[in-house]
Amino acid sequence: MRIVLLGAPGSGKGTQSKLIMERYQVPQISTGDLLRAAVAAGTPLGQQAKAAMDAGQLVTDDIVLGMIRERLAMPDTQQGYILDGFPRNLAQAGALDDLLKDLGKPLDVALLIDVDFESLMQRLTGRQTCASCGAVFNRYTHPTREENVCDVCGGELTHRADDNEDTIRNRLKVYEEQTRPLVQYYNERSLLKTVKGEGEIETIYKAVADVLASTRQ
Template sequence: MHIILVGPPGAGKGTQAAKLVEEFEVPHIATGDIFRSAIKNKTPLGKKAKQFIDQGKLVPDEVTIGIVRERLAEDDCQKGFILDGFPRTIAQADALQDILADLDIELDAVLNIKVSEEEVVRRLSGRRVCECGASYHIEFNPPEEDNACDGCGAELYQREDDQPETIKERVAVYKEQTSPLISYYQDLNLLKEIEGEAGFEEVFNNIKQALC
């Protein structure tokens, strides 16, 4: 099962992808995770990506496309994958089509998880993280003690890209550059629309039905 997840930041793509990994036993390929790892390790790629991410902007294609091509060429992707965070533009979608053609892979579906801007801000602005890698939410998954990591006890913090104004900028960028993907994949008869503001299990069940 070769799937792409599409939706605004905070739509729950990563959460649903984790469930899909269990269901189909294929890798979850999240470009966001790759970038965050590079940023944490202060690699040249990480430093470059951080400049854009901190401003709520998209990482340039020349950085992203090569990473995706290398990952999709790995053996575990022949059975399937869940691609999350790529493509984000029509140019990236065209590049992905070329990559898949070279690898003799066909997409099964593109899942568009729909969430309003108001819900995106509520979800992301409440997120708190720890230097150890743990993640919390002040509403949905609060730590046992206010602003302290359950695991290591360190003080939690809000990432710069989770500030409300930055979130709104990220949503604006998404609408401008990524929304055209909806028409792109509709034309290829691959798009499946998923309502993303329902409960987690309901959203997942709707995804499974869409893939049947």
């Protein structure tokens, strides 16, 4: 199963990706993880990426695509993969299609985890993390029994500085402008499947599993 996973910040992509990985035994390929690993290992592409980042520049699509090409050559991708975080725009989607065609590993599905704007705002602005054990809560959707105290270990809950309303509205605006057009792109290629990302995690995953099962038939 070869999947591109789409969804706005806060849509629950990460959670669903882990469940898909367990079910289908395929790796999640995150471009952020690839970049960090390549830089740490000092690979040729990692050195190019580091030079760009040190200069305050964005890492070019060619470098990222090169890392994806290398990652897809590894044995654990033979049964499929989940691409998370790439493509982010139409130019990247076109370049990715060319790469996957060249590798003989075209996409089976572009899976969109769709959540409405107000729910995304609640999820992101209400997020709290335990400073001691790392457990994650939400003051709106998953509150703790005692305010600002972790249900798991009793540690103090913290709120990320960038989880404020202005910053999050800007992140969602960037998503709408750059990444949302990918929905139409993949729909036009009959690859798009949409699952509503609201409700219990297990309920959402059942819908995801049903979509993927129908895709394989």
